[in-house]
Amino acid sequence: MKENVTQKNTRLVRILVFVVLGMFGFGYALVPLYDVLCDITGLNGKVEAAVKEESYEVDKSREITVEFMTALNESTPMVFRSETKKIKVHPGEYHTVNFYAENKTDKAMVARAIPSISPGPAAEYLKKIECFCFSEQTFKAREGKTMPVRFVVNPELPEKYKTITLAYTFFDNTETSVKK
Amino acid sequence: MSAVVAEHEHDEHHDHGPQKGLLRWVITTNHKDIGTLYLVFSLAMFFIGGAMAMIIRAELFEPGMQFVDPQFFNSMTTMHALVMVFGAVMPAFVGLANWMIPMMIGAPDMALPRMNNMSFWMLVAGVLLLASTLFMEGGAPASGWTLYPPLVLQTGAALPFAIFSVHLLGISSIMGAINIIATIFNMRAPAMTLMKMPLFVWTWLITAFLLIAIMPVFAGAVTMLLTDRFFDTSFFDAAGGGDPVLYQHIFWFFGHPEVYVMILPTFGVASTIIPVFARKPLFGYSSMVYATASIAFLSFIVWAHHMFTVGMPVAGELYFMYATMLIAIPTGVKVFNWTATMWKGSMTFETPMLFSIAFVVLFTIGGFTGLMMSIAPSDFQYHDTYFIVAHFHYTLVPASVFILMAAGYYWLPKWTGNMYNERIGKLHFWLSAVSVNILFFPQHFLGLAGMPRRIPDYAVQFADWNMISSIGGFIFGISQLLFLYIVIDTIKGGTGEKATDEVWEDAHKHGLEWTLPSPPPYHTFTTPPATVPTEHI
Numbered sequence: 001m002k003e004n005v006t007q008k009n010t011r012l013v014r015i016l017v018f019v020v021l022g023m024f025g026f027g028y029a030l031v032p033l034y035d036v037l038c039d040i041t042g043l044n045g046k047v048e049a050a051v052k053e054e055s056y057e058v059d060k061s062r063e064i065t066v067e068f069m070t071a072l073n074e075s076t077p078m079v080f081r082s083e084t085k086k087i088k089v090h091p092g093e094y095h096t097v098n099f100y101a102e103n104k105t106d107k108a109m110v111a112r113a114i115p116s117i118s119p120g121p122a123a124e125y126l127k128k129i130e131c132f133c134f135s136e137q138t139f140k141a142r143e144g145k146t147m148p149v150r151f152v153v154n155p156e157l158p159e160k161y162k163t164i165t166l167a168y169t170f171f172d173n174t175e176t177s178v179k180k
Numbered sequence: 181m182s183a184v185v186a187e188h189e190h191d192e193h194h195d196h197g198p199q200k201g202l203l204r205w206v207i208t209t210n211h212k213d214i215g216t217l218y219l220v221f222s223l224a225m226f227f228i229g230g231a232m233a234m235i236i237r238a239e240l241f242e243p244g245m246q247f248v249d250p251q252f253f254n255s256m257t258t259m260h261a262l263v264m265v266f267g268a269v270m271p272a273f274v275g276l277a278n279w280m281i282p283m284m285i286g287a288p289d290m291a292l293p294r295m296n297n298m299s300f301w302m303l304v305a306g307v308l309l310l311a312s313t314l315f316m317e318g319g320a321p322a323s324g325w326t327l328y329p330p331l332v333l334q335t336g337a338a339l340p341f342a343i344f345s346v347h348l349l350g351i352s353s354i355m356g357a358i359n360i361i362a363t364i365f366n367m368r369a370p371a372m373t374l375m376k377m378p379l380f381v382w383t384w385l386i387t388a389f390l391l392i393a394i395m396p397v398f399a400g401a402v403t404m405l406l407t408d409r410f411f412d413t414s415f416f417d418a419a420g421g422g423d424p425v426l427y428q429h430i431f432w433f434f435g436h437p438e439v440y441v442m443i444l445p446t447f448g449v450a451s452t453i454i455p456v457f458a459r460k461p462l463f464g465y466s467s468m469v470y471a472t473a474s475i476a477f478l479s480f481i482v483w484a485h486h487m488f489t490v491g492m493p494v495a496g497e498l499y500f501m502y503a504t505m506l507i508a509i510p511t512g513v514k515v516f517n518w519t520a521t522m523w524k525g526s527m528t529f530e531t532p533m534l535f536s537i538a539f540v541v542l543f544t545i546g547g548f549t550g551l552m553m554s555i556a557p558s559d560f561q562y563h564d565t566y567f568i569v570a571h572f573h574y575t576l577v578p579a580s581v582f583i584l585m586a587a588g589y590y591w592l593p594k595w596t597g598n599m600y601n602e603r604i605g606k607l608h609f610w611l612s613a614v615s616v617n618i619l620f621f622p623q624h625f626l627g628l629a630g631m632p633r634r635i636p637d638y639a640v641q642f643a644d645w646n647m648i649s650s651i652g653g654f655i656f657g658i659s660q661l662l663f664l665y666i667v668i669d670t671i672k673g674g675t676g677e678k679a680t681d682e683v684w685e686d687a688h689k690h691g692l693e694w695t696l697p698s699p700p701p702y703h704t705f706t707t708p709p710a711t712v713p714t715e716h717i
Contacts, residue, residue: 008366009291016358020396027400027430031415034426073419114418120491171419176412 051127056092059155063088066126066153068097069167076172077104078111079144091155099132101170102144109139113168122164125157136173197702206301209293210702211278216595217300218275219588223667225267225307226581230657232260237619237653239636240646253636254322259314261325265442266349267307269576272584273445274299274356277384279595281360283693283700284378286369286709291362299355306348313338313345324634326431327402329416329424333409340410343402350395357388357395364388369692369708375466376712378691382469383448386476390437390444393480398434401427425490432483440479443575444472446543446583447514450536453590454518456690457533458525461715464517471510471517478507488559497556504554508547515544530684531605535586538613539579546574549624564634567627573620582612585663592670593679597699600670604662611659618652689715 066089068082079102089095103109113133117123128134132147139145153164198204198213208214235256239246248256278296282289290296313320318336321327327342335342364377364385377385404415405427414420416427447468455462462468484492484500492500518540527533549571553559562568585608593599622645631642638646679698687694690713696704 005291005366009362012362012365013292013358016361016392020354020358020392023393024396024400027397027433028404030397030430030433031404031426034423034429038423112419114421118491121493169418173419176420 051129053094053129053150053152056152056155058090058092060090062091062159064091064153064157064161065163066095066151067163067165068099069165070099071167071169073169073171076111076170078102078109078139078170078172079104080168080170083146089153091153091157094129094150094152096130096148096150099147099149099168100144101132101137101139101147103139103142106141108141108174109172110136110174111139111170112136112173113170116167116169118165118167119161122157122161125154125161126164126166127152127154133168207297209289209297211282211290211293211296212595212700212702214290214296214300215275215277215279218271218278218303221300221304222268222272222275223664225263225271227660227664228311229260229263229268230660232256232263233653234657236260237650240638241650242647243638243640243643245637248636250636251319251322254324254634255314255320257634258321258323258325259310262310262321263307264576265325265438266346267303267310269442269580269584270353271303273384273387273442274353276380276445276449276584276587276591277356277360280591280693281363281381281384282367283696283704284381284691285364285367285372286692286705286712287363287367288703288706289367290359291367292359295355296359299352299359302348302352302355306345306352309341309345309348313341316341326428326435327405328431329405329408329427332405333416340406343406346402347399350399353391354395357391360384360388361392369705369712371708371710371712372692375469376714378448379451379462379465379468379472380445380448383444383451383472386472387441387444390441390476390479394434394437394441397430398438401430401434404430425487428487428490429484432486433480435486436483437476437479439572439575440475442580444476446539446580447472449583449587449590450518450539451514452691453532453536453586454521454540455715456684456687457530457536458522458527459686460521460525462517463520463523464513467513468517471513474510475507478503478510482507485554485556485559488556489563501554501556505551508551511547515540515547528685530589531600531602531609532586532590534606534609534613535582535589538609539582539586542574542578542582542613542616546571546579549574562627564632565627566623566631566633569633570620570623570627573623577620578613578616582616585609585612588663588667590684591693592667593683594693594696594698594700596670596674597679597697598670598672598674599677599679599683600666600674602675604666604669608659608662608666611662612656615652615655615659619649619656620652622646622649622652686715689713 065086067086068084070080070082072078072080079100081100083098083100087095087097101111115131115133117126128149128151130148130150132149137145137147198208198210205213205217235248236253239248239253278290316337318338320338321332321335321342323332323335332339364381368377404413407413408415408417408422414422416422416424418424451462451468482500482504484496485504488497488500549567553562553568553571589600589605626642626645626649629642631638681697682688682694683698684694692709692712695709
């Protein structure tokens with residue numbers, strides 16, 4: 001009887017430990033699952049990477065206001081601004097706007113701009129062909145750069161969206177890049 | 181071979197009682213000793229966490245900066261929460277489980293006694309590690325108990341210590357939970373079928389499953405914080421392509437079931453105490469079991485109601501809103517069952533019953549404010565204000581803590597063999613019940629008027645209610661010293677009146693523990709009881 005209980009306990013504990021390990025793994029599995037969900041739903045204005053230029057039928061019947069915002073992550077020593085604050089575009093038209101960023105330090109800097117589009121569900125309709133945000137940017141000491149963003153608003157954008165805001169935040173990645 | 185060892189231990193246990201001296205408490209594998217250790221430890225943590233709350237209420241007594249700097253104030257809110265959740269409430273219920281589950285199901289001990297000892301001492305190590313962060317450069321974590329990045333990543337030297345502390349506390353809880361599941365599944369007396377188990381045992385069984393499902397997820401989340409800070413991963417770091425909101429999703433996948441870890445055993449104790457003092461069987465025993473299981477299941481699919489304001493698609497808001505409202509149904513079943521149990525019962529109002537009735541009433545208030553916040557559009561108004569502070573304190577203090585007090589009064593005579601002082605017990609109850617409402621009720625008004633949480637200063641229009649709330653807080657804090665006095669007094673002999681075996685009238689019909697002597701011998705139910713009481717069903 002006693003032996004019987006010990007065996008039963010051992011078997012049960014083994015199963016439960018597997019559950020625990022499985023749930024630890026599940027916690028990590030939530031990371032890719034979240035990315036997949038964000039891609040599907042446009043949650044948090046996550047945007048896809050570069051797309052090839054293809055021609056859309058331009059929708060002259062409506063105008064979309066596209067706003068550009070720039071921000072610096074805390075303690076990033078840069079100047080960063082958009083040369084265009086906002087423009088009105090017809091869906092399907094290609095436009096290029098310029099951004100200016102400058103390294104304020106006397107050392108070389110590696111920085112990364114992270115885009116965010118709001119409202120989130122509109123994110124998938126704003127296609128970028130060219131963007132400085134696709135890769136890390138290297139700045140020499142005191143260097144300033146003008147960087148273009150070429151984009152198009154997909155004409156399938158639902159009617160209810162009149163304004164799309166494209167926001168970039170520059171992060172100073174010099175330290176982590178050096179380590180890599 | 182294990183059989184030989186087990187046989188050997190078995191014989192030894194018959195030969196002698198507890199070891200003499202202090203070492204007994206370090207190496208003990210006896211469920212009653214470990215239960216006592218857990219309960220004493222959690223009571224100590226209750227007072228330490230309480231002292232932190234007193235600092236918070238003193239600072240908020242008047243507008244402007246009074247006693248502490250903002251960084252330390254935020255450390256206090258963070259540490260108060262972590263200490264109360266992981267150091268006081270959860271260990272207190274584990275302590276009750278250790279003491280009572282073997283006695284309630286007719287088992288000689290927990291299934292895995294050595295692991296039991298280890299999980300207690302790991303808890304102590306975890307809490308000491310957490311407390312040590314108070315003395316570190318940069319101070320203790322001050323980001324709120326939710327440890328949201330990127331804010332939490334700015335914590336000073338304390339961050340890795342807080343994270344390893346969470347790991348230890350998590351492993352401790354998981355081991356405790358595995359032990360409880362193994363005990364309930366494998367150690368029951370043959371006559372104790374699953375649907376005859378006392379509800380405290382049922383609720384703990386379900387809670388234990390919640391724990392093994394969620395603690396590893398939390399451990400994973402804080403490990404990601406650790407690697408983000410020290411090993412250049414970018415799980416939550418936007419600069420590397422991560423997303424801080426992801427942390428909130430993972431945290432609340434753990435966090436919502438976690439709050440039910442603290443409330444389900446509360447339901448179990450209430451369902452145990454109320455029938456005894458109403459002198460009636462529990463109304464709707466099986467519906468209580470199913471309601472508990474439903475609440476546990478729902479807790480896994482409602483987490484994002486903590487994050488309505490992060491910018492979710494409308495479909496997500498709607499889903500989490502309706503799923504959350506669904507929880508009110510099984511919870512309502514429980515509240516109506518407790519009420520129906522009391523209906524036309526021959527009720528008497530000893531201290532455990534007073535605390536239990538206060539629990540039913542005040543927990544319901546906390547439940548209703550929860551329902552208010554489940555409504556996504558209005559939640560934008562309540563989010564991160566004192567309204568949510570009032571809500572979860574109503575479900576934790578006059579619910580979980582009151583029921584822990586009730587459990588203390590209810591089982592102390594059984595544990596010690598002495599009756600506690602009923603007059604001081606009632607005084608403790610009335611002071612607590614009145615002051616807890618003075619403390620938390622005004623916080624609803626503050627929250628609705630827009631006072632944000634976790635800020636040491638506030639606009640002058642919030643001054644009056646804050647002062648009232650603080651006064652209630654001080655009375656509540658001081659009143660708890662009465663409980664400490666009663667516990668010590670009862671252990672030393674109490675009123676001099678010896679407790680009978682069943683302590684409460686006809687309690688032996690409600691639970692196996694009341695068929696044992698008071699105090700119970702060191703080893704009980706070495707042979708399983710032939711019959712089990714069914715009056716509680």
